[in-house]
Amino acid sequence: xxxxxxxxxxxxxxxxxxxxxxxxxxxxxxxxxxxxxxxxxxxxxxxxxxxxxxxxxxxxxxxxxxxxxxxxxxxxxxxxxxxxxxxxxxxxxxxxxxxxxxxxxxxxxxxxxxxxxxxxxxxxxxxxxxxxxxxxxxxxxxxxxxxxxxxxxxxxxxxxxxxxxxxxxxxxxxxxxxxxxxxxxxxxxxxxxxxxxxxxxxxxxxxxxxxxxxxxxxxxxxxxxxxxxxxxxxxxxxxxxxxxxxxxxxxxxxxxxxxxxxxxxxxxxxxxxxxxxxxxxxxxxxxxxxxxxxxxxxxxxxxxxxxxxxxxxxxxxxxxxxxxxxxxxxxxxxxxxxxxxxxxxxxxxxxxxxxxxxxxxxxxxxxxxxxxxxxxxxxxxxxxxxxxxxxxxxxxxxxxxxxxxxxxxxxxxxxxxxxxxxxxxxxxxxxxxxxxxxxxxxxxxxxxxxxxxxxxxxxxxxxxxxxxxxxxxxxxxxxxxxxxxxxxxxxxxxxxxxxxxxxxxxxxxxxxxxxxxxxxxxxxxxxxxxxxxxxxxxxx
Numbered sequence: 277x278x279x280x281x282x283x284x285x286x287x288x289x290x291x292x293x294x295x296x297x298x299x300x301x302x303x304x305x306x307x308x309x310x311x312x313x314x315x316x317x318x319x320x321x322x323x324x325x326x327x328x329x330x331x332x333x334x335x336x337x338x339x340x341x342x343x344x345x346x347x348x349x350x351x352x353x354x355x356x357x358x359x360x361x362x363x364x365x366x367x368x369x370x371x372x373x374x375x376x377x378x379x380x381x382x383x384x385x386x387x388x389x390x391x392x393x394x395x396x397x398x399x400x401x402x403x404x405x406x407x408x409x410x411x412x413x414x415x416x417x418x419x420x421x422x423x424x425x426x427x428x429x430x431x432x433x434x435x436x437x438x439x440x441x442x443x444x445x446x447x448x449x450x451x452x453x454x455x456x457x458x459x460x461x462x463x464x465x466x467x468x469x470x471x472x473x474x475x476x477x478x479x480x481x482x483x484x485x486x487x488x489x490x491x492x493x494x495x496x497x498x499x500x501x502x503x504x505x506x507x508x509x510x511x512x513x514x515x516x517x518x519x520x521x522x523x524x525x526x527x528x529x530x531x532x533x534x535x536x537x538x539x540x541x542x543x544x545x546x547x548x549x550x551x552x553x554x555x556x557x558x559x560x561x562x563x564x565x566x567x568x569x570x571x572x573x574x575x576x577x578x579x580x581x582x583x584x585x586x587x588x589x590x591x592x593x594x595x596x597x598x599x600x601x602x603x604x605x606x607x608x609x610x611x612x613x614x615x616x617x618x619x620x621x622x623x624x625x626x627x628x629x630x631x632x633x634x635x636x637x638x639x640x641x642x643x644x645x646x647x648x649x650x651x652x653x654x655x656x657x658x659x660x661x662x663x664x665x666x667x668x669x670x671x672x673x674x675x676x677x678x679x680x681x682x683x684x685x686x687x688x689x690x691x692x693x694x695x696x697x698x699x700x701x702x703x704x705x706x707x708x709x710x711x712x713x714x715x716x717x718x719x720x721x722x723x724x725x726x727x728x729x730x731x732x733x734x735x736x737x738x739x740x741x742x743x744x745x746x747x748x749x750x751x752x753x754x755x756x757x758x759x760x761x762x763x764x765x766x767x768x769x770x771x772x773x774x775x776x777x778x779x780x781x782x783x784x785x786x787x788x789x790x791x792x793x794x795x796x797x798x799x800x801x802x803x804x805x806x807x808x809x810x811x812x813x814x815x816x
Contacts, residue, residue, distance in 0.1 A: 279528055280471070282563045286544050287551030288470035295523065296465055297477060301485035302516060303424075303461040308489030309510040310427050311454060312627075314393050314447070315614045316493055316510075317434075317503040319623050320376045320386075321368055325361035343383035360384070369622055370498045378503070379438065386741055390734040392443040397730040399430075399451025404724050407456040416527040420460035421517045427453030428514030435507040455723055467529050468547070476642060479700070483638030490631030494624035537564045580713035580777045582721060588781045595718075597761050598706050602726030604758040605658075605695075605702050608751045610733040612665065612688075612695040615740065615747050619684040620677030630689040637696035649769040649793040650705045655762035657701055661694030662755030669748030691748075698758075708768040711780035763789045 280288075287293070325345050344360045366377045375381065381388045403423065411419035430450025437443045462478070469477060497506045525547060531540040541560045548555045585591045616626045645653045668687040677684060703719075710718035739746040766784030770793065774780035 278563075278566060279467070279532070282544055282555075282559060283468065283528075283547075284470075285553065285555045285559055286548035287553045288468070289473050290551030290553070292547050292550040293469055293473075296468055297481055299520065299523065300461055300465045300478075301481045302513075303420075303458065304482055304485040305489040306424060306428075306513050306516070307458045308486045309493055309513065310431060310450070310457070312490060312493060312613065313431055313450075313507060313510045314396055315616075315627065316497045316506060317375050318389050318393065319369075319372070319374045320382060320389075320617060321366050321374075323364040323366045323377075323382055326363040326365040369624060371501055372498055372624075373502045375443075375503050387738065388440045388443075390738040392440055392447050393734040394731050395444040395448040396451035396454070397727055397733070399448040400454035400727040400730070401724050403452030404455045404720065404727060407453070407460075408720050411456070411460055412530075416460050416463055416530055417521060417524060420457065420464070421520055423453040423460065424457040424514050424517045427451075427457055428511035431507045431511040435504040455727060459723075464524065464527055467527055468525075479638040479642055483635045487631055487634035490634065491628045494628040498624055532567050537567060580711070582714045582717045584777045585710070585714065585718065585780070588777070590783075590785070591777065591780050594709055594765060594780075597764055598709065598722050599725045601654075601702055601758050601761055602706070602722045603729035604754045605698050606726035606730045607733045607736065608661070608665075608755055608758075609695045609699045610730055611736055611747055611751055612691045614733075615737055616688060618677065618740065618744055619672060619688060620679075620681030621685045626685055626688060629685075630692045633689055633693035634696055637693050637700065640697050641700050645701065645704075646769065647794055649767050650701070650708060651762055651765055651767045652792045652794060653701045654698065654705050654765075655759050657694055657698040658755050658759035658762060661691065661698055662752045662759060664690045664694055665748050665755060666752035669745035669752065672748065673743075673745040698755075705765075705768065708773055709765060709780075709783075711774040711777055713776050767791055767793060769793050 322342075324342050342361075342364070344358055346358055361383065364380060364382060368377060376389060379385075379388075403426075407419055407423045410422070427450055430446055430448070430452065434443065434446040434450060437446055465478060466474060493510070496509055497503070500506050500509060525543040526539070528540045528543055531537075531543070541564060544560065544563075545555070585595045616630070617623045619626070641653070648656065664687065668684070668691055671680070671684060671687060675684065706722055707715060707719050736747050736750055739750065766787050768784075771784070774783045
């Protein structure tokens, strides 16, 4: 009588699960407002020198570019000097004041934005480690509340900064909750939801609500008119998680690992009551007996550690490749989501409209991943994404954004769609390759490494100030490398997943690098048809 069987009796898709999915959707809205606030507050509009009156004289001054101007001597026109701008006039969209326009972080000071934003990812690495540890110590639910409020606090404090050091510090605090506020809520939903509803329910809720948060955030910014006010509004919904402890129950799986059997039974009884189910006490007695006996048994997987994955050749190869893929996909996802300026369309409109791609991306995973396989989905999304991103970079370099804005916007949206599919596909694929005995630690470590590499995404975007297509071209190369790396990993679809490190080392050992389930089924069907035809000929 394990958790799954008891939950069937208590209700694994009843009123409680509906409420849980609703709050999971709310968490996705909060998460999207939080993660992409760094994009909304840092839009840099077209700008030009705002010359002091005393330095300007007709036919004596000429703008060289947005960062400098040439000034001729009034008495000797052959004498000229290049002077750097010290103030600028910004073409603000709907009067929106971003941190870039207010603090004038452009030209020689443009690096400040990249430096400050990079500390967001430093915080995300340390936050994943710290709040992951905290969740194991005090529980998933309180840790989820604390990490969400920490991220909101970071955004709120950011709204008061006026210098790079303070901006970097507050973005660090904001980044602490980037991954954990979503993951911890995901775990709670995953454990209490019936297996047949998990894939569809989790992906659809994620796609719809995360997409909603993305699409409304630019309009909020324009309506509020100032990046400081926007951060206040974006951090305010996080206070809603304070009601979670009054509505939700702690993870039963976590309570069992801490041997808190009475509290686990109490949670399950309240869920049964909430769902209108009657469950006999004997069911819970058998449930507790099962886990007490399991506690006393010596588990063969107890000696498995994550470092053990680096001691054997095949698992070592899989681990290193998963690390590299996580680095590539994280930085590509962040850059393709944020690099929406300079293509002839309002960055606010482009960011909002391309945010809709989360819905078709989620449906793509649901409909195709079980057909072409995990490896096929991961490889195809990276390969196609690389082609789209490279084509976007080429078009940005050759087309005039003012004349071909619609084409460029469409390509940016396609690139963002590919990044979302790749990101979602990679998460499930990695979890299935890593053996069960170290899966939690393994997935967490892969996330940490990916976010650590995300530190460089702001600097890659900064390359666009040198040559606009550079970020797209750089990312396309990384995506091609990621697609090639996928071919070296095993397929996991319709296979018994490894439980221990020993099983993981032998998993799919004889499988070829070009094996894909969709092609295998076609070959089997053709082979069967050929055998039937041969049998008919023999009969005749």
